[in-house]
Amino acid sequence: MNDARSHAVALSNQQMAMAISNPGALGTIEAYISAVNRLPILTQEQETELACRLRDHDDLDAARQLVLSHLRLVVSVARQYLGYGLPHADLIQEGNVGLMKAVKRFDPDRGVRLVSFAVHWIKAEIHEFIVRNWRLVKVATTKAQRKLFFNLRRMRPDGQTLDTAQVDEIARELNVRREDVSEMEVRMSGREMALEAQDDDEDSFAPISYLSDEASEPSRVLERRAQDAMQGEGLVAALDVLDDRSRRIVEARWLQDDGGSTLHELAAEFGVSAERIRQIEAAALKKMRTALAA
Structure with a gap:
């Protein structure tokens, strides 16, 4: 009986290890969440022992147990970011990456529980994923912009456009310039548009239809004509410095259409x-x- 139970636990752990990198490996996200919530929570003594084994002996089995016991934390944190329109499984997957980074860097001698240490790494990975995938065009690139992005999304009333008083209030509360708040609001409110039409309808109209062709721009056309004329005149002048035999050879070798x-x-x-x-x-x-370079 005990052997059967041990085998079942080992199989469950093996499945969960596979699901760390792919939450959909257990079938559905609901099945994954149900599975991680059934995993046992470590006591502080067990956590310290495992962390010491990992730190002192590079024990990968200890690392696995630390990760598995905190997968429910990732699910809880990822749930807070469902409003960004990204798949829950993807958020959990990125959070799991942050959890593994936290486990690798965790020092049990500091007297802090892993849950308190890991939550910052989990949020950091999820934040980076959201900023990278929320729009095709990045809305935030610097650390300050990312912080403003998440705070502004949280503070905007129902996602509505901010008036001047609200912009001033948010800028004062976040200790940033009002111009930064206004710029980020524009970035967040911008709508993406496909460059080409999404169907084959002849009446469909997309930006590709009215983007300018720089090659046909009048000043570019005149510039090319002038350059062609200059090159032609330069070639004639260069041929004039040759004697008759040399000129005949060059023309016969390089200036014939056949x-x-x-x-x-x-x-x-x-x-x-x-x-x-x-x-x-x-x-x-x-x-x-030499003549052309002169």
């Missing part, structure tokens, strides 16, 4: 070797580059 003549064809034309034609060509191109 791919140009080969070294052997030009060698037969001038009655010299193909190697001599190559040397003349190299010297001519070097002289042209």
